[in-house]
Amino acid sequence: MPAVSELLRVATAGSVDDGKSTLIGRLLHDTKSILEDQLAHVAETSERRGDGYVNLALLTDGLRAEREQGITIDVAYRYFQTGAAAGAATGVATGAAAGVAAGAATAAVELDASAASFRGGRKFIIADTPGHEQYTRNMVTGASTADVSIVLIDARHGVSEQTRRHAYITSLLRIPHLVVAINKMDLVDYSQDAFESIVAEFTDWATRLALSDVSFIPLSALRGDNVVERSDSMPWYQGPSLLYHLEHVVIATDRDMDDVRFPVQWVVRPMSDEHHDYRGYAGQVAAGVIRPGSEVLVLPSGRRTRVAAIDTYDGELELAFPTMSVTLRLEDDIDISRGDLIAGADEPPTVARDLEAMVCWMSEQPMRPGGRYAIHHTTRAAKAIVDRLEYRVDVNTLERDPDAGTLELNEIGRVHLRSSTPLVVDPYARNRTTGSFILIDEATNDTVGAGMIRSAR
Amino acid sequence: MTPGPQAHVTTRSTYELSHLQALEAEAIYIMREVAAQFERPVLLFSGGKDSIVLMRLAEKAFRPSRFPFPVMHVDTGHNFPEVIAFRDQLVERLGERLIVASVQDSIDSGRVREETGPRASRNRLQTTTLLDAIAQHGFDAAFGGARRDEERARAKERVFSFRDDFGQWDPKNQRPELWALYNGRIRRGEHVRVFPISNWTEMDVWQYLAQERLDVPSIYYAHTREVFARDGMLYATSPHIELLDGEAPFAASVRYRTVGDMTCTGAVRSTATTLAEVVAEIAATRITERGETRADDRVSDAAMEDRKREGYF
Ligand SMILES: Nc1nc2c(ncn2[C@@H]2O[C@H](COP(=O)(O)OP(=O)(O)OP(=O)(O)O)[C@@H](O)[C@H]2O)c(=O)[nH]1
Ligand SMILES: [Mg+2]
16 A cells, blocks of 8 residues: 555446446455445444345445435445555455555555655545436546446346446547446356357447447456456456456556646736736646646637746646646746636647537436527636537437437437637547536526537637 | 655656645645635635645645635634644644634524533534524635545535535535536525545545645644543543543543544544554554544434535535
8 A cells, every 4th residue: 555556537337236336345345445334334234224135335325315215326436545566466356455454564654655666556536326317417427537437237137228328428438448347247157158248249339439448347246256356256257357457457648648738727926025926827737748948829819938937836847747736837928817728839729619519418408409508618617509409319329310409318419519709629539628518507507518529610 | 754745746757646646636626616716715624634634735726825715613612722722823824814603602692502411512503603604704615624435425425515505415416527627606695515635535634644744733643631431432521521420531542533523523542643653553443534533423324414414514
């Protein structure tokens, strides 16, 4: 359990009762991340409910309504850490166990950890999302920030509509890594045939999706097969356990380090005498590597300048990269405010008012073609008119329906929008920050749509 | 404790952040979003370790300017004196504005009724004091130091957590929260609770305190204190708690893992007198922070959810 480890965000997905919550409970349990009082509580609640076994799903189903109905309604976030050294020949199970057990002994040293021990382990944020179609928007919430999506499939039922919906959303959201976890293998006698026919079915359907990295793992969340340790029940399976896979998936190359994208969030202008002339632009680096001297473009104005310095509370930096929060000082005195974007001069983003985007609708009130919404894109807020729906996607067949007219709750389609002010955008496929937006109903202030930009003019 | 907080960036060849750096960057971003999106934010400061981290994050987000919001403490009147002293010193050193909202005032003005008996606590009364102060000052956003790893209802809460004009949280109807696009739109009278360290664990907080060399109130370290045992926890004797029959005070070496009202916060036996020793003890413990030290969560299965629905922190 080194002090410096890499953060990995994981989200589960899949149909109701396919075992998402149970799987997360199992991961936490088998990595010894559940403390005694939590486990005692779960055991006692399971007993009281007459579950007949320790229902690990109760670890994440924390709301009263969820426990009453035995389903997940909203995303729960859980955290755990392992100390497996990359590529350790001993395998993941011992790595994880050692990481946990060694925690106490190494803690004192941890505080001295230097950059050298960086490759020591991973810290996981796992989002347990609901499988119910009704709560798809909560699934999208949990998945939008994920590095890895685990889509579960019940081995008895195979690929269902929800499997397809969630795999499609995973691909739309460009979650870089997908794990298809074929669960409840214990209920199909750990059959290789059952596993392979689901793999074939999924693969066949998914050829039309933009999925770059897909792995298939047969497991039993209930019994723990192939979750943390490789299972003896499935000798035909040669791949890694789920945890091993999560510990080793390479995410460092997922971010764009080439073209700088820095949405200005906050202008730092101290009113004190001491810092009278200070003017800095604070924000979080969305892409690229920024150095003092870097030539940059300020958009939408199009003014060119150079970075004079990268400031932080801890002093000036030599370079800044995603996802650091820093303050930039620029060489020239340019009028810049929140919502502007500082970009690399080479491959600038597009300044546009007309957007074409895939939109996931999240409100009981259907999308109103011709209607006006508030739009939040990076740090800029504007208004947008929904010009028209080009087509709605049938998540089952991936067919496009050009006559749909509107989007209802949890439907996805390609939408033309016009913004009241120019936005500085990239295609979502290129950058998840400058390519995404949300739509807000101004009457209710609810977030009603999630948009992923395809093109802009 | 060798490396300064920034030793990392320039020495590393690949462009990767450690988990603490990533969490810090996310928290700073969230704080700046609030400053930009709201007119009257406030930072709720308890004097505990999580809110000490929030204060450092606010320094990182806004220096060399002052914080674009005041700091507010809801004082139950039953707080640890060490914590109150620490609070005053910290705010003074940072040169920020402190507002104290007092539960005693709420009692005196008849807004709430003091509980009585040996198990009386002002923990629940704080909610009214907090909501009244938010209304009185017109705050539209309030930073809190709650973490999702603390408790199962909190594990469900958004970073921007919407409260209606009664201060209520509706866990079954939370706004979608996508990417880092936080929707801070509200109407008059409503407000948003914002949790910049939602994704931090107890261990992250301690590691960060160590990395930043931050001071914490002395009660976080082992000290000898007169305590008594109740419901499997050790409570400090104080004028605010009546003893039940058979409860006998004794001296013990203890520290606190959380800082709350004296009437509902338990101590743990400990000999850890340095930060490194505290971290080592926490790494070895098999009981959660709130499970070990908070009586307020033991009332029922959904005690926290119920309190949060009413507007609790
Ligand atoms: N036999 C068997 N049962 C399982 C397995 N995984 C989960 N289950 C059971 O399937 C049921 C549903 O599991 P959950 O984990 O609650 O399902 P979920 O996917 O989280 O459901 P939602 O969150 O409501 O979408 C429970 O009764 C589990 O015990 C498994 O590997 N084998
Ligand atoms: Mg579930």
